[in-house]
Amino acid sequence: MAFTRATGKHRRPSRMTRRSANIAGIATLAGAGVVGTLSSPAFAAAEPVAATVEDTGLNAIVVADTLAEQIDAQAQAQQQAADAAAAKAKAEAEAKKRAEEAKRKAEAKAKAEREAKERAAREAERKRLNTFVSPIAGSYVSTAYQAGGAAWSSGSHTGIDFHAASGTSVRAVGMGTVVEAGWGGAYGNNVVVKMNDGTYTQYGHLSSLSVAVGQSVTPGQQIGLAGSTGNSTGPHLHFEARTSPEYGSDIDPIGYLRAHGVNL
Known part of the structure; x- marks a missing residue:
């Protein structure tokens, strides 16, 4: 003879057992097309109190899913912000590098031009100093x-x-x-x-x-x-x-x- 676990006043079904049963029952009713039609006064009298998280477990699951989605969305937003900040920092660094390179080239060009002018001036002065002229301009x-x-x-x-x-x-x-x-x-x-x-x-x-x-x-x-x-x-x-x-x-x-x- 097989023994079954006692129920009733001696042992109440566990919370997990009740939640599983409720979910299974709802699924069965939905499959039979009953959930959508249970709106009669008799059914309302049989179920006077709406299902709670403890009664069905559905609300807890929905809340958990929503919270998980919010956490994921927040994480994605933070990652996007971090990526944007990194991209901005990289762009600014590259722009600064280009500006410094342009400045260096401009300074090198200005220095080369200045040195060329100085060389030309020295050469012109050297030629002038080595040049002879008539003691009286335009005379004979x-x-x-x-x-x-x-x-x-x-x-x-x-x-x-x-x-x-x-x-x-x-x-x-x-x-x-x-x-x-x-x-x-x-x-x-x-x-x-x-x-x-x-x-x-x-x-x-x-x-x-x-x-x-x-x-x-x-x-x-x-x-x-x-x-x-x-x-x-x-x-x-x-x-x-x-x-x-x-x-x-x-x-x-x-x-x-x-x-x-x-x-x-």
């Missing part, structure tokens, strides 16, 4: 080198004369240092410059001086004004080229200037 030779006559104590002209009105600007023909500036006897007011190549140039009969001994001069720099001081018959510039500062070491001034690129 009025008396040739070694011209003879009683006007010169040596019997010949030791330099060349440039036509110039009194007060005309007289320029250093090249870069050098002033070794004499003042009265020069027959030369009147004169300036002697030791050139950078070791030669000397002399400028005589000046009405006034613009430089002093020891001063450096550059090509085209004014050293005085033309005049008619000393042994002179009228305003002009007497120009000499020498191998030393001493009288008698003169060389052909026209050949000297032409050798340095000055056409007369």
